[in-house]
Amino acid sequence: GQNIDQPTEMTATEGAIVQINCTYQTSGFNGLFWYQQHAGEAPTFLSYNVLDGLEEKGRFSSFLSRSKGYSYLLLKELQMKDSASYLCAVRDSNYQLIWGAGTKLIIKP
Amino acid sequence: GAVVSQHPSWVICKSGTSVKIECRSLDFQATTMFWYRQFPKQSLMLMATSNEGSKATYEQGVEKDKFLINHASLTLSTLTVTSAHPEDSSFYICSARVSGTGNEKLFFGSGTQLSVL
Numbered sequence: 001g002q003n004i005d006q007p008t009e010m011t012a013t014e015g016a017i018v019q020i021n022c023t024y025q026t027s028g029f030n031g032l033f034w035y036q037q038h039a040g041e042a043p044t045f046l047s048y049n050v051l052d053g054l055e056e057k058g059r060f061s062s063f064l065s066r067s068k069g070y071s072y073l074l075l076k077e078l079q080m081k082d083s084a085s086y087l088c089a090v091r092d093s094n095y096q097l098i099w100g101a102g103t104k105l106i107i108k109p
Numbered sequence: 110g111a112v113v114s115q116h117p118s119w120v121i122c123k124s125g126t127s128v129k130i131e132c133r134s135l136d137f138q139a140t141t142m143f144w145y146r147q148f149p150k151q152s153l154m155l156m157a158t159s160n161e162g163s164k165a166t167y168e169q170g171v172e173k174d175k176f177l178i179n180h181a182s183l184t185l186s187t188l189t190v191t192s193a194h195p196e197d198s199s200f201y202i203c204s205a206r207v208s209g210t211g212n213e214k215l216f217f218g219s220g221t222q223l224s225v226l
Contacts, residue, residue: 040200040220087152097155099155101152
């Protein structure tokens with residue numbers, strides 16, 4: 001079966017750095033996505049990785065290792081507004097998106 | 110960036126009534142739109158894939174006669190929840206993929222919170 005695993009919840013301090021991990025087992029691989037979702041709102045796109053390595057975009061970075069079936073989202077200089085759920089999704093060989101359950105990130109002052 | 114408009118944002122209805130949710134791509138043509146359902150604290154669940162001018166493709170376990178999807182134009186897709194029941198209460202989200210591209214970026218509507226009494 002296809003499976004995306006990410007922690008259910010994480011807590012971090014304002015101004016700090018947090019890494020949210022995602023491991024996947026899918027039928028093929030055609031890219032990995034990270035989305036941010038605030039409570040009651042639709043997801044917004046954060047990053048896309050299809051090749052191994054680190055993609056940096058401002059305070060957010062995303063890393064991919066295809067051989068390990070592993071990705072992480074790194075958030076730096078955390079702000080209170082970063083409190084949200086972070087969804088990892090993998091596009092499989094049929095170009096279908098397989099979604100993780102999301103990681104709820106709680107930022108404390 | 111591309112904008113997807115979804116209406117209504119929230120709706121409360123009585124059990125047994127039907128509810129229509131609209132999803133419009135405002136500044137691009139979307140040959141493919143996706144409809145998702147999300148229960149509290151759970152992941153997005155794909156309900157169906159809607160292609161303009163053809164019948165929607167439903168995911169396993171989703172009743173096509175209950176969740177009617179129409180994608181009559183390149184900018185509009187609708188989801189009608191027929192004879193809604195309390196168990197249909199959920200957050201419904203549409204997303205659109207820009208024509209001619211992969212879904213590197215899915216543009217999401219703002220979602221519709223449906224509460225069935």
